[in-house]
Amino acid sequence: MDPSTTLDISAKGMTAQSTRLRVIAENIANSSTTGSSPGADPYRRKIVVFSNTLDQALGTTTVGVRQIETDKSPFPQRYDPANPAADATGYVKTPNVNSFVEIMDMKEAQRSYTANLNVMETTRGMMTRTVDLLR
Amino acid sequence: MPPVFISQTMSSTPTDVFALAEQRLAWIGQRQSVLAQNIANVNTPGYAARDVKPFSEFLAARTQQSDSDYLAPISTGVESSADKTATGRSIDGNAVVLDQQLEKIAETDTAHQLATNLYKKYVSLFKTVIGRN
Numbered sequence: 001m002d003p004s005t006t007l008d009i010s011a012k013g014m015t016a017q018s019t020r021l022r023v024i025a026e027n028i029a030n031s032s033t034t035g036s037s038p039g040a041d042p043y044r045r046k047i048v049v050f051s052n053t054l055d056q057a058l059g060t061t062t063v064g065v066r067q068i069e070t071d072k073s074p075f076p077q078r079y080d081p082a083n084p085a086a087d088a089t090g091y092v093k094t095p096n097v098n099s100f101v102e103i104m105d106m107k108e109a110q111r112s113y114t115a116n117l118n119v120m121e122t123t124r125g126m127m128t129r130t131v132d133l134l135r
Numbered sequence: 136m137p138p139v140f141i142s143q144t145m146s147s148t149p150t151d152v153f154a155l156a157e158q159r160l161a162w163i164g165q166r167q168s169v170l171a172q173n174i175a176n177v178n179t180p181g182y183a184a185r186d187v188k189p190f191s192e193f194l195a196a197r198t199q200q201s202d203s204d205y206l207a208p209i210s211t212g213v214e215s216s217a218d219k220t221a222t223g224r225s226i227d228g229n230a231v232v233l234d235q236q237l238e239k240i241a242e243t244d245t246a247h248q249l250a251t252n253l254y255k256k257y258v259s260l261f262k263t264v265i266g267r268n
Contacts, residue, residue: 003164003167003168006164006167006171007166009168009171009172009175010171010174010175012170012175013174013175013176016175016178017178020178023157024148049180050176050178050179050180051179052172052176052179052182055163055207060168060172061172062172062175063172063175063176063179065179078254081169105193108178111180111233112177112233115174115177115233115236115237116171116174117174118237118240119170119174119240122167122240122241122243122244123167123171124162125244126163126167126244126247127140129247129248130160130247130249130251132251132255133251133255133258
């Protein structure tokens, strides 16, 4: 297979991981976004789902973001009657974002991104060496 | 009859260094591609790591083809299959062990380095013979 196809596969992997990082950033940025009206739902955590799909142009399967789903887990509640989003009993729903989970997810995304980058560097080295055969 | 670019002694024997290096580099390219896919899919739910057939099997499949098949797609004989050495499966069904895959990448890199260096050395032998070294 063409080495540039290998580079494309790694590039797609990196794109997928950076989309994941973007969603993690969104989750962390919204980790205290409550609803605007009394009893309204706050920010719901988002999750990126990857899938391995056939790329017609490349003629091989590549990774991509299938969809960005939402975390179905229930919202934690906090007693804060002064908050504009508090319901009749004085409780405010807070986002179901756990910063520890997000940080771990971020580390994993970073690690996967680096792995793809390493593959890219190795492939590029191979291409350079092959071209050097002409010298 | 297709034009013959390489002499018979240089093309048909499996011990010929140029032909062997070509096959080896083709196999390495395929393997690198499959490994890159594994690493790109390191977080894809349900994805299991794949690997190509060993080089010996690939070479056997390639040399069985007749001389007129030399333009056959380079991918012939390197169908990838599920990697049986993969250990462990995460909770989302993903069976790619990152360090194992990276180790294979390093292995492929070394193999490529070896193949290209041997090729270069062999070329320099020819250069010595024709007095251009």
